[in-house]
Amino acid sequence: MILANTETLPGYRILKHIGLVQGCTVRAKHIGRDIMAGLKNIVGGELKGYTELLSEARAEATRRMVEQAQQLGANAVLNVRLATSSVVQGAAEVFAYGTAVIVDQEPGA
C-alpha cells in the first residue's frame, strides 16, 4: 500500500479512483500519565506521555484507513490528511482520510 499526501504519484498513473477512505480513533492515557503531564506542564517542555499517545493514535488511525482501502481493492491512498481534535478531555481523537486509488507503474519509470 502506497501512502502519499500529494495528489499524484510520480512514476505512477492512476487507473481508477475508488473514493474517500478514513480511519479514526480516540485514545486516552491512564490517569498516572495525566497527573505527570499536569506536573510537567508547570515546568514546560515536551509532554512525553502525550507525544506517545498521539503517535500511537495516529498510527492506529492510519492503519484503519489502510484496512478500509485494502477492502475496497485499492493499492494506494493519495492526498492523505491527518487531523486531531479533543472530544473528550485528556483523550485525543485522531483521524486520517485520503482518496483510495488503483495505480500502476508507468512504463519506463
Next chain:
Amino acid sequence: MIELIFEIGIPLLLLVVTFVTGIWVERAHLRSLELREKNCRDLLVTNLRRLPEGIVPRGAFLCVGSVVMSVNYFQQFLVWIKRIFGGRLGTVISAMERGRREAMLRMIEQARAQGASCVLNVRLETGSIGGGESGGKGLCAEVIAYGKGVRVR
C-alpha cells in the same frame, strides 16, 4: 431513605436505561447509514482537487453536510472509567465514526440533489462543543464535511 433512593437509584436507573437505548440507537443509525451509503456508491467522492482524466465538467458548487454527535449517560460513565486506565475509548470512536459517515452522506445527498456526479476536494473537520477543550459537562462534537460538487457532461 428517600434521599438515598434519589441519589443512587436515579443514576442507576439511568445507567440501565441508557445502556439499552444506546445499543438500540447505534444499531438503528448503522442500519440507516449502510442503506444510504449503498445508494450513494455511484458518486465519486474524493479529496483530490482534479477530476479524473476524461471527465468533462459542466458546473460546480459547494456542498456541506454537518452533524453534532453525542454519547449518552452510560457511555459517558464508561469513558470516565476508561480514562483511569487509558486505552481506546470505543464508544466515542463509534460515535465519531458514525458522525463522520453521517456528515459525508448529508454532503453527498446535497450534491446529488443538485445534480452532481462527483464531489471533489472533500474536507472533514471536527469541533468540540461540550467536554474536551471547552470544558462542558456533556460530551458532544460537531463533524462537518464539505466539498465541491461537480456536474458532469
